[in-house]
Amino acid sequence: MAMPLYQAKAEFFRMLGHPVRIRVLELLGEGPKQVRDLLADTGVEASSLSQQLAVLRRAGIVTSTREGTAVTYALAGPDVADLMLAARRILTEMLAGQAELLDELRETTRETDTAATRT
Amino acid sequence: MAMPLYQAKAEFFRMLGHPVRIRVLELLGEGPKQVRDLLADTGVEASSLSQQLAVLRRAGIVTSTREGTAVTYALAGPDVADLMLAARRILTEMLAGQAELLDELRETTRETDTAATRT
């Protein structure tokens, strides 16, 4: 097993690095959902969604249960919901921070417009 | 600009999804570091490290300043350090959770060893 922690982390983040997977995790944050609902809410093609759900399942971050012909997905644990919250908070902060940075940049570049192509 | 938030998030996580980048961010969490130090601490090849640093720079999550012949990198803001802390905490929790799951699984599978190839 002996895998360095930073590699586990990298894999974990890579696992999160897809729009559909993020959306699904956020939707599941509201509570368990059937595949039909995820399909409707995300608007992606069925097989494409299934592929991404499989990725999440393999990562052990969601669970699926079948009830008759319908399959319900849920977050595997409370940690995952925490993670999604943390991610949202941090991302929003960071994007806000970047917006400010952009503003600053735009102001300061006026004087150096001609001189600096390198930033 | 109008990019959906979940896509921004996905890109952000994808940006984090590489062992060397994670390591660098964690090292920079301790404070600014020169490239020479990052090279020594990570043990990767110079040009490979540079490539990953470039990714982090493009994402605006680290900054670089040149002092003579040496280049120093630092986290672009306190949010990033927060993120790394959150990530460590969550990841450790999740891995712990998975270890427990694994234990449970091992116990419960004893009875069903022969029957179940599917998990």
Place this chain on the structure above:
DNA sequence: TGAGGAATTGAAGAAGTCTTCAATCAGAGG
């Protein structure tokens, strides 16, 4: 000015990930 070290860049091939299509599985109901 030129030799030399530190860091970055560019580009090519290998390796991995996404999307899509057809095929398959699992249950419900005629």
Place this chain on the structure above:
DNA sequence: CCTCTGATTGAAGACTTCTTCAATTCCTCA
């Protein structure tokens, strides 16, 4: 049993990302 619907799987091709090598930039010091 057959077929229909919901969901999943497998596989091929397009597309990204990684690694590595050579080339380049930027600075220092003689």
